Amino acid sequence: xxxxxxxxxxxxxxxxxxxxxxxxxxxxxxxxxxxxxxxxxxxxxxxxxxxxxxxxxxxxxxxxxxxxxxxxxxxxxxxxxxxxxxxxxxxxxxxxxxxxxxxxxxxxxxxxxxxxxxxxxxxxxxxxxxxxxxxxxxxxxxxxxxxxxxxxxxxxxxxxxxxxxxxxxxxxxxxxxxxxxxxxxxxxxxxxxxxxxxxxxxxxxxxxxxxxxxxxxxxxxxxxxxxxxxxxxxxxxxxxxxxxxxxxxxxxxxxxxxxxxxxxxxxxxxxxxxxxxxxxxxxxxxxxxxxxxxxxxxxxxxxxxxxxxxxxxxxxxxxxxxxxxxxxxxxxxxxxxxxxxxxxxxxxxxxxxxxxxxxxxxxxxxxxxxxxxxxxxxxx
Numbered sequence: 508x509x510x511x512x513x514x515x516x517x518x519x520x521x522x523x524x525x526x527x528x529x530x531x532x533x534x535x536x537x538x539x540x541x542x543x544x545x546x547x548x549x550x551x552x553x554x555x556x557x558x559x560x561x562x563x564x565x566x567x568x569x570x571x572x573x574x575x576x577x578x579x580x581x582x583x584x585x586x587x588x589x590x591x592x593x594x595x596x597x598x599x600x601x602x603x604x605x606x607x608x609x610x611x612x613x614x615x616x617x618x619x620x621x622x623x624x625x626x627x628x629x630x631x632x633x634x635x636x637x638x639x640x641x642x643x644x645x646x647x648x649x650x651x652x653x654x655x656x657x658x659x660x661x662x663x664x665x666x667x668x669x670x671x672x673x674x675x676x677x678x679x680x681x682x683x684x685x686x687x688x689x690x691x692x693x694x695x696x697x698x699x700x701x702x703x704x705x706x707x708x709x710x711x712x713x714x715x716x717x718x719x720x721x722x723x724x725x726x727x728x729x730x731x732x733x734x735x736x737x738x739x740x741x742x743x744x745x746x747x748x749x750x751x752x753x754x755x756x757x758x759x760x761x762x763x764x765x766x767x768x769x770x771x772x773x774x775x776x777x778x779x780x781x782x783x784x785x786x787x788x789x790x791x792x793x794x795x796x797x798x799x800x801x802x803x804x805x806x807x808x809x810x811x812x813x814x815x816x817x818x819x820x821x822x823x824x825x826x827x828x829x830x831x832x833x834x835x836x837x838x839x840x841x842x843x844x845x846x847x848x849x850x851x852x853x854x855x856x857x858x859x860x861x862x863x864x865x866x867x868x869x870x871x872x873x874x875x876x877x878x879x880x881x882x883x884x885x886x887x
Contacts, residue, residue, distance in 0.1 A: 514544045540570055560622065725817065765794065814841065
């Protein structure tokens with residue numbers, strides 16, 4: 508695993524997060540990080556000392572570590588991205604003077620330089636551009652970077668709409684930068700909420716911009732909903748909750764339950780809270796909404812009777828099983844003896860082997876052409 512990055516501002520040791528769970532071939536930065544840093548050093552270095560720099564979507568802290576000596580705001584929807592950047596600052600013995608800002612907040616100060624790692628979700632990008640526009644001034648520097656195929660005409664159109672005229676630079680190591688001028692009129696910010704129904708559970712589900720499968724019910728989650736059932740216990744966890752549709756359906760079947768909605772995305776947890784308030788207002792006080800990396804630090808919380816999980820098999824653009832492995836591991840310690848972990852997953856994923864190793868066995872509750880529902884219980 509390559510962990511040493513030499514860039515325009517120095518050399519740092521950078522690791523993906525969580526450490527120890529990553530494939531040895533993966534590194535904590537990409538060429539667009541290097542390209543952004545090189546461009547800053549080549550053309551804007553004289554502006555850095557007195558500038559407020561907002562870094563958007565810095566997945567593992569490469570930009571944050573490289574520019575640590577300047578006045579930074581790290582702005583992300585991902586708790587794990589924040590934890591990764593903080594861990595890399597600490598491992599390089601760099602003082603943490605960063606203003607940490609999550610996606611439901613807006614930086615409090617004028618932005619002189621905005622460095623943007625383009626997200627996959629264009630609705631989320633539009634949300635971010637709307638948020639930062641009032642903080643930019645006519646001389647602000649706005650630089651965005653990603654792989655070449657991600658710097659599309661649609662991306663340029665969003666920058667044109669919310670920031671101003673823009674152009675792309677030459678490709679370098681299969682990456683490309685976009686430079687925008689600040690001239691678009693400032694608009695009143697409006698959160699783009701997407702709504703859809705789940706009639707069989709009488710649910711109206713709302714989704715903030717960066718929620719997985721925001722425009723329609725995920726087909727894996729739909730399959731899980733077809734096989735939900737009431738449980739005898741009253742403490743349920745919706746792990747990797749997204750918009751909270753599984754937890755909200757479980758509340759329909761178990762109206763007296765206390766449900767913990769857990770996700771590392773701030774937009775996801777906020778969506779889940781909104782959906783409980785809309786669909787089960789009387790249950791809101793008995794539910795918990797938790798930003799967390801899986802079920803880390805579950806600690807002395809009351810153990811669960813049931814954990815529902817539709818585990819992701821990617822981290823950002825990287826296919827990986829480490830998130831599912833951690834979810835299953837953490838679930839074992841969060842369940843009471845006799846408690847159940849129930850997951851839905853693509854059939855080609857070998858999650859049964861992982862469950863058997865952790866729990867001692869599993870059963871197949873349902874299969875479709877694409878998905879399988881697996882159930883396992885904590886012995887005791």
